[in-house]
Amino acid sequence: MKRVLVAAAVLALGGVSAVVAQQEVALSQQNLMKSQARNMYGVLNKMAKGDTPFDKAAADAALKALADDVAKIPTVFATNPKQDVPNASFGSSQKIWQNKADFDAKVPAVTKAIADAKFTDAASLKVVFDTISAKCDGCHDTYRVKLK
Numbered sequence: 001m002k003r004v005l006v007a008a009a010v011l012a013l014g015g016v017s018a019v020v021a022q023q024e025v026a027l028s029q030q031n032l033m034k035s036q037a038r039n040m041y042g043v044l045n046k047m048a049k050g051d052t053p054f055d056k057a058a059a060d061a062a063l064k065a066l067a068d069d070v071a072k073i074p075t076v077f078a079t080n081p082k083q084d085v086p087n088a089s090f091g092s093s094q095k096i097w098q099n100k101a102d103f104d105a106k107v108p109a110v111t112k113a114i115a116d117a118k119f120t121d122a123a124s125l126k127v128v129f130d131t132i133s134a135k136c137d138g139c140h141d142t143y144r145v146k147l148k
């Protein structure tokens with residue numbers, strides 16, 4: 001009897017740690033997207049709109065950081081967390097893990113748009129921003145779910 005109880009307790013604990021691990025996976029996926037958003041909206045779009053002064057070196061640095069994040073998408077999304085981050089505005093569609101090869105295939109278009117970025121002022125940076133953003137949405141349209 002004691003042994004059964006211990007086994008049940010171990011199983012229950014295992015279940016709890018699996019849930020915690022899944023939450024961490026979902027959080028790491030959201031953190032990667034938020035990091036991309038910081039460079040896209042926090043730096044590049046502000047500059048493109050003239051909210052902050054145009055600064056080529058800062059824009060180049062943001063694009064480099066963005067490219068580094070984008071390259072991590074296939075591995076950071078290797079595991080299905082099977083749950084959303086609590087109170088998140090967006091979640092992952094289960095379609096990702098039914099069609100992971102297609103999900104991963106959305107990434108090179110973003111990488112290419114970043115690599116092709118040519119700009120000399122806020123107006124040309126706006127074109128670059130819109131081009132990259134459209135490629136981000138090329139994945140979001142299929143694989144991101146609006147939760148609220």
Ligand code: HEC
Binds near residue numbers: 088091092106110144
């Ligand atoms: C290959 C697919 C894919 C690509 C490419 C992609 N995303 Fe996402 N993104 C997702 C998925 C799936 C979610 C929802 C789950 C999550 O937030 O982790 C998401 C969520 C987000 C969110 C919402 C995060 C939150 O607060 O919950 C932002 C912001 C975002 N992405 C920005 C970007 C930007 C900017 C790019 C392009 C530079 C980009 N994403 C490219 C798949 C992608």
